[in-house]
Amino acid sequence: MPTTAPAFSDATASDSALRRFLHGLPGVDAVGLEARAASLGTRSIKTTAKAYAIDLAISMIDLTTLEGADTPGKVRALAAKAVNPDPTDRTTPRTAAVCVYPDMAATAVAALAGSGVKVASVATAFPAGRAALDVKLADVRDAVAAGSDEIDMVIDRGAFLSGRYLKVYEEILAVKAECARADGPDARLKVIFETGELSTYDNIRRASWLGMLAGADFIKTSTGKVGTNATPANTLLMLEAVRDFRAQTGVQIGVKPAGGIRTSKDAIKFLVLVNETAGEDWLDNHWFRFGASSLLNDLLMQRQKLSTGRYSGPDYVTVD
Amino acid sequence: MSDNRLSVFKTYKLYVGGKFPRSESGRVYEVTDSKGKWLANAPQSSRKDARDAVVAARKAFGGWSGATAYNRGQVLYRVAEMLEGRKDQFVREVADAEGLSKSKAAAVVDAAIDRWVWYAGWTDKIGQVVGGANPVAGPFFNLSTPEPTGVVAVLAPQESSFLGLVSVIAPVIATGNTAVVIASADSPLPALSLGEVLATSDLPGGVVNVLSGRTAEIATPLASHQDVNAIDLTGADTGLAKELEIAAADNLKRVLRPQPVDGAADWTADPGTHRLTAFLETKTVWHPTGALGVSGSSY
Numbered sequence: 001m002p003t004t005a006p007a008f009s010d011a012t013a014s015d016s017a018l019r020r021f022l023h024g025l026p027g028v029d030a031v032g033l034e035a036r037a038a039s040l041g042t043r044s045i046k047t048t049a050k051a052y053a054i055d056l057a058i059s060m061i062d063l064t065t066l067e068g069a070d071t072p073g074k075v076r077a078l079a080a081k082a083v084n085p086d087p088t089d090r091t092t093p094r095t096a097a098v099c100v101y102p103d104m105a106a107t108a109v110a111a112l113a114g115s116g117v118k119v120a121s122v123a124t125a126f127p128a129g130r131a132a133l134d135v136k137l138a139d140v141r142d143a144v145a146a147g148s149d150e151i152d153m154v155i156d157r158g159a160f161l162s163g164r165y166l167k168v169y170e171e172i173l174a175v176k177a178e179c180a181r182a183d184g185p186d187a188r189l190k191v192i193f194e195t196g197e198l199s200t201y202d203n204i205r206r207a208s209w210l211g212m213l214a215g216a217d218f219i220k221t222s223t224g225k226v227g228t229n230a231t232p233a234n235t236l237l238m239l240e241a242v243r244d245f246r247a248q249t250g251v252q253i254g255v256k257p258a259g260g261i262r263t264s265k266d267a268i269k270f271l272v273l274v275n276e277t278a279g280e281d282w283l284d285n286h287w288f289r290f291g292a293s294s295l296l297n298d299l300l301m302q303r304q305k306l307s308t309g310r311y312s313g314p315d316y317v318t319v320d
Numbered sequence: 321m322s323d324n325r326l327s328v329f330k331t332y333k334l335y336v337g338g339k340f341p342r343s344e345s346g347r348v349y350e351v352t353d354s355k356g357k358w359l360a361n362a363p364q365s366s367r368k369d370a371r372d373a374v375v376a377a378r379k380a381f382g383g384w385s386g387a388t389a390y391n392r393g394q395v396l397y398r399v400a401e402m403l404e405g406r407k408d409q410f411v412r413e414v415a416d417a418e419g420l421s422k423s424k425a426a427a428v429v430d431a432a433i434d435r436w437v438w439y440a441g442w443t444d445k446i447g448q449v450v451g452g453a454n455p456v457a458g459p460f461f462n463l464s465t466p467e468p469t470g471v472v473a474v475l476a477p478q479e480s481s482f483l484g485l486v487s488v489i490a491p492v493i494a495t496g497n498t499a500v501v502i503a504s505a506d507s508p509l510p511a512l513s514l515g516e517v518l519a520t521s522d523l524p525g526g527v528v529n530v531l532s533g534r535t536a537e538i539a540t541p542l543a544s545h546q547d548v549n550a551i552d553l554t555g556a557d558t559g560l561a562k563e564l565e566i567a568a569a570d571n572l573k574r575v576l577r578p579q580p581v582d583g584a585a586d587w588t589a590d591p592g593t594h595r596l597t598a599f600l601e602t603k604t605v606w607h608p609t610g611a612l613g614v615s616g617s618s619y
Contacts, residue, residue: 304546310570311371313378313547 008213008249015166018210022165025209028201028237037232040276041269050268054303055093057267057295058085060285062120062256064099064293065320066127066224072107075100079111081318086300088316089307095296096285097150101126102139105146120150120190124175127194127223129154133171140178144187151179152190154223155207157197165210172214190218190256196228204234208241218254224291229259232269239277252281258291264302267295293320332362332508334369334532335515337376338525343533344368351509354419362508365533367541370500373529374547377471377498380526385468385496389444396440396494399521403433406517410482410510417481417507431588432486439490439596446495446596454604461607466600468496469574470549473542475535475556481507483587485514488554491595493527500529500548502539502555508532536560543567550574550599574599 011021045053063082065074079098086092097118098108105121112119121143125131131139136153143151153175159167172191179187191211195204211219219238221230235257242253255278261267267290274282282288297317304312332351333340342348345366351359363369384392403410407429415425447466454462472492477484481504492499503511515530531538535555542548543564551568553561553576561578568575576598 310544310567311374311541311546313374313545316546 012166012169012213015164018165018169019163022206022209025202025205028205030201033201033237034233037236037273040236040272041232043269043272045268045272051303051306053268053271054264054299054306056283057264057271057290058299058303059093059096060288061095061290061292061296061299062097062099062258063095063296064224064258064291066099066101066122070101070104072104075104075107076111077318078320079108079115079117081296081320082117083112083115085296086303086317089303092300092303096289099152099291102143102146102148105143105148109147118149119147120152121146121148122152122154122192122223124153126152126154126192127225129156130158133174136171137174137178140175144179144181148187149185150188150190150218151175152192152220154192154194155211157194160198160203160207160210165206169210169214172211172216176215188217188254189215190220190254191216192220192223192258194223194226195221195230195234196226201234201237204237205241208238209245212241212245212251212253216253218256218289220256220258220289220291222257222259224259230257230261230270230291232273235270236273236277239273239282242282243278252287254287254289255282256289256291261290261292262294263298264295267292267299330360332360332512332532333515334363334365335512335519335528335530336369336373336526337379337529338519340515340519341369341372344372347533349533351507353416359416360509362512362532365502365531365538367537369531369533370538370541371545373500373531374471374473374542374545376526376529377500378547380524381468381471381498383524384493384498384527387496389447389496392494392496393440393443395522396443396490397437399518399523400433400436400440402517402521403429403436403514406513407433409513413510413513414482417504417509418479428483432483435483435486435591436490438591439494442491442593442596443494446593446600449593450597450600451602456606459609459611461609462604463607464602464604466495466597467603469599469601470497471547472497472499472599473539473545473548473551474499474501475539475552475554476501476503476511477554477587478504478506478535480504480587482510482514484554485511487587487591488552488595489514489528491591492552492599493523495596495600497550497599498527498529500531500542502535502542503530503532504555505533505535539564540567543573544570546571548573550576552576552598553578 065078082095082098094117097120099120100108102121108119123140123143124136155168176189179189193207198204208219238255246252274288300317301312343363343365347364348361349364351362410429411425451465456462474488511530518528544567551573565575
């Protein structure tokens with residue numbers, strides 16, 4: 001079993017110790033947080049900086065399809081797009097990963113073999129997470145066995161909101177254990193909090209620390225399946241958490257906002273947040289990701305605008 | 321006491337996506353009447369306003385082109401009703417812009433409203449005029465139907481600020497296209513007021529978007545825009561028209577060159593259907609009849 005960073009081993013010793021620790025975190029200044037996120041969103045990023053930001057954002061996308069109607073054909077098409085986002089311009093970077101349901105992971109792995117694009121698979125009864133632990137773990141095992149490089153799990157929001165933090169913690173530990181692979185690198189674990197269901201910024205801060213203590217490799221805002229998804233404010237809060245966690249333990253953890261990020265302008269705002277909060281170390285697709293699908297097309301259109309000088313249109317990118 | 325009343329000046333704004341934004345650039349320019357007296361400040365649109373207008377027009381295209389022709393006709397007729405109700409304002413603006421007497425301006429506005437009604441009547445008739453069944457040598461029904469081209473950039477005529485404007489907008493939207501209109505540079509006020517009429521006429525937001533400013537500055541990015549399907553160059557002078565046509569060739573835009581008759585500024589003449597058909601594509605469907613053909617021979 002992976003162990004908690006030594007600095008905090010006493011925090012996770014018991015349910016009451018964990019509660020004491022999480023409730024002992026400083027409260028979030030909601031007004032200050034939103035004002036800070038909004039003011040960082042006003043930066044004007046132009047010309048060469050914009051070109052750099054667009055390429056960086058493309059390379060950070062977890063190109064996602066999580067629909068009941070997903071078919072192997074659609075997953076293969078998406079994989080082809082991840083490897084070669086703009087066939088008219090081979091200098092376009094590849095996306096970081098393709099994100100699919102576990103039953104499509106094998107298809108994605110086969111389609112992406114040798115490309116360097118990773119396969120992320122959601123698991124643990126995504127998106128609600130309302131299933132028995134055995135079922136969730138079996139879901140993760142399947143996804144790992146199919147060759148997923150990354151596992152996106154959802155926390156048990158019901159347990160979290162009713163204060164049973166140790167249950168959430170132990171569940172993350174159990175899932176992390178299933179991510180281990182004897183014959184290769186372990187799957188990296190992204191822990192989804194579904195911030196839209198956590199009600200308060202204080203809860204998001206607690207969930208972030210809980211996830212990091214339990215050994216998450218990434219903390220992720222949301223599933224994209226509820227009304228409120230990634231916002232600049234909740235992402236800023238999570239970036240502060242990973243920054244503080246590294247300062248205290250030396251362990252770096254990634255952040256992934258997901259859902260609702262559709263335009264290049266939005267994506268660049270998030271990159272500004274990353275740079276100004278966590279710092280340059282996180283400006284890399286090993287440490288920061290966008291969970292998105294339509295965002296890629298907008299980035300490609302902006303990229304075409306920069307390279308040709310004329311506005312592009314949806315006829316010049318693929319229909320997903 | 322009316323002499324002591326403070327003036328309430330109108331802030332003219334753009335009409336984009338059913339809303340009334342100022343120019344993204346924050347710029348305005350002075351609009352004067354035909355004698356050089358200041359009338360108002362109009363927004364001076366930038367290329368980014370043009371970009372936003374195209375996004376709005378594209379978004380509106382599916383709904384507007386998918387509406388039944390009858391429904392489009394009803395909506396356009398409603399626009400004419402609203403114009404009728406605000407006739408006084410348009411008479412004043414046209415008189416100022418074009419230096420006409422009140423009675424002459426009133427005649428121009430009447431003609432414009434009548435023109436709008438005339439085009440409203442065409443929505444459910446153009447299909448029969450330019451479409452229909454084609455005789456083919458084979459066991460097929462062969463049917464052609466006109467379909468709207470898409471997003472059309474319209475450079476409204478520079479001289480005729482209202483009758484000319486109506487004469488270029490109405491035919492474009494009657495057939496189901498959506499429009500990004502660049503108002504006359506020197507007399508944009510009737511066009512900006514038309515936006516207020518359109519906003520209250522059941523016309524979905526984004527079907528018509530009105531921009532004011534320097535024609536070349538707005539038209540250049542529209543001509544090269546890959547998501548604009550056609551451009552009407554009526555308001556461009558010869559040099560600009562040539563430049564825009566070259567830029568428009570890149571994505572095979574449909575281009576309507578300035579017409580000789582428009583140059584003579586004779587907007588009162590019978591417009592004919594050429595502006596309706598300029599922005600239509602023909603879809604032809606072959607459907608097997610199941611018969612062996614007229615002669616009974618095999619094909």
